[in-house]
Amino acid sequence: MNLRPLGVAPEPVRAAMATQRAQVSSGQLLTACRLGWEGGARLVALWGSDERDRQRGFRVRAVLEDRDGLTVLDHTLLREDARYPDLTPIFPAAARMQRATYDLVGIAAEADDQRPWLWLAGWPIDRFPLRRDFEPDPRWEPGEEDYAFVRVEGEGVHEIPVGPVHAGIIEPGHFRFQVVGEKVLRLEERLGYTHKGIEKRFESLSIADGAKLAGRVSGDSTVAYAWAYAQAVESLADVVPPPRATWLRALCLERERVANHLGDLGALGNDAGFALGLAQFSRLREDVLRRNEAAFGHRLLMDAVVPGGVARTLDTANALAIRDDAIRLRNEVAELRSLYDEHAGVQDRFRGCGVLANDVAHKLGVVGLAGRASGIDADLRRDLPVAPYDALAIEPATAATGDVAARVAVRFDEVLGSLRAIEVIIDKLGDPSLPPAIDTPLKEVADGSLGLGYVEGWRGPVLVALESGPGGSIRRCHPHDPSWQNWPAIEYAVIGNIVADFPLINKSFNLSYSGHDL
């Protein structure tokens, strides 16, 4: 993105992909965002930090992505009651990030909606956990919060509150429906129930120890987070992971994608009342997880990716088994796909259900799988490839209709694409000319520098922004899940659908609670 029209001189940031960073005034922040939006950029993340100990007040940081790479915009607020410009007119996805920034750091945007987002009365409302002078007190009692949901008035309109405690053992989220009969007029989400202070916890860890925590931000995306964190550390320490490590990382990431998509495809069948699909896909997913355990020592591949490389290499027997699995899996998935495609009952539930139109998805900045199902042709593995994706030539799977069926189709296509990629990777790993090294020693990290990692996880792009403190400590680490962008999209996708179809629509997005609530 070209920042020169703004009159600011961006400095390059060392990262796995082209990244620049600029200090901007409030006016420049708005202009940069507007120019970015017009040039096809989207907002990746927005967060705040307390810089008063360095006499810099507070900082709001926004990250934009376009085809040139990442742009980090820093804006300084000298006083805590100063406000930064509201970015929601340009990027609607900024709304919840701005509200969460207030909850955690205590700096507000000039926005109309000042309701809390992650704050659920777990700490006093005038305390801000990410401030450096924040002292938690065990005497704090959970308080009452009075959240102003938007209500719909009118004849026959009634309200259905769902969650955060559900009839089944599923993740906690609150959904407030305004319905007429069965038809949904409006849905409002309320999240934050799995807020566990991950960002605060990072600040008490060393950069080396942070890798484990990063891999646990959202368990189903552990490889994506671990890789993004590793990228951030590697750019801070100015090292490049050895080629074999990058191939192994890609293998893990694609296996994570396959396992999650298989699980979702089964669950989507089940939510349409087709339990046969769940049984079959669960079996396939279990095979993948067991192979992970055998080959990498963990079913979900936690801690397989470490800063500097990977934790363990792949032996020949497991490599061959993974290759055989991939070929077998491809046939079985193709068979199950035709079962879904030809089942009238399943198709009746999937098609035309939960439509997220392309223009809405584009405006909301929807990313990843959900975006591709609404015709947004974006995939980091092709758009901003890091090794080894520059050699893998991934072709993003897209669909145009934006309904549940489209998200199912994209999942099928991506599973097949990942299985093909896995075969290529295994062949590459068997290539004797590939050096055997799988990690590289990390160098000392200077105080006060910024490293970024950005990886296309199975849900969408995962960002990890890491700032170093003195002596190899973490000053600030902000992990950003693609669910931030996609949660608001569900509110749009369910409008006009019937209440009973919500679980199916929600499952077709399958967004992260933990990664979002932090």
Add this chain to the structure above:
Amino acid sequence: MTLAGILSQLLQIAVAIALAPILVGWVNQCRALLQGKRPPPLLVPYRTIRKLFAKDAVVAGNASPIFRVTPYVVFGAMCCAAAIVPSLATALPFATAADAIALVGLFALARVFTALAAMDVGTSFGSLGARREMFVGFLAEPALLMVLFTASLISGSTSLPTIVDTLAHRELAIYPSLAFAGVAFTMVSLAENARIPVDNPATHLELTMIHEATLLEYSARHLALIEWASALKLFNYSCIGLALFVPFGIAEGTSGLAILAAAPVLVAKLAAGGAVLALIETVSAKLRIFRAPEFLGTAFLLAVLGMLVKLLLGS
């Protein structure tokens, strides 16, 4: 009313109450097998009921007596239904007191109480479930009545034992009217018993529930009775279906020997019926709620066709 008749009647109710959970367990086993899973033990429904009876009941503070009596009313209604549905024998002294129309009424009674209890506590899911439950009910009941009328037209009586006696003594042939009625009855049974494709008894998604949503507030012995009553309802529907469409092998007297001989036949027929139910549930997906009227409308249409065939063609 003879002593033997009363004994036969009581035996039949006892058999229904005792066997009903096995039927549910059997359907679950068949379904698991058809999905390629290892089946759960046959006796799981009994264990669930025992477990629930051992627990302490939790009742909402604002629950009215309706909420508390509903499990007993529903269970009682299903027991009464078991008394007038010929399962083992057609000699049922109680059956003279209630005919096929009363049977539909008994099911309706249970449904009305379930819906009232669901709304009683005032949770949004209860009201949602009650609304959907009545929605399915008002579509299913006419179709069920039509099926029973078709059978009544053939035998000239609305008393179930008489109907079964008549049907069992006809020569073996395919009767178009009964074939139509049979398909209609199968569809109605799926809806009335909250099975796929109309409802999904296994779901944990409260927003998609129909029947289950009405039960969310129940626990312990109340829930045990309701679960048991659901099993009885499935058993009763299966027995009605078997008695109307495959009545062969049912005992016609009250002699112990005849009833003893009828028992294995009944078990075999129920096992086959349960397997068919599991097959239907495995190969279908759940319908979108607003497809239920089409589904039940088709059932009603088929039942009416059955009756018209009987009236106009006499076959």
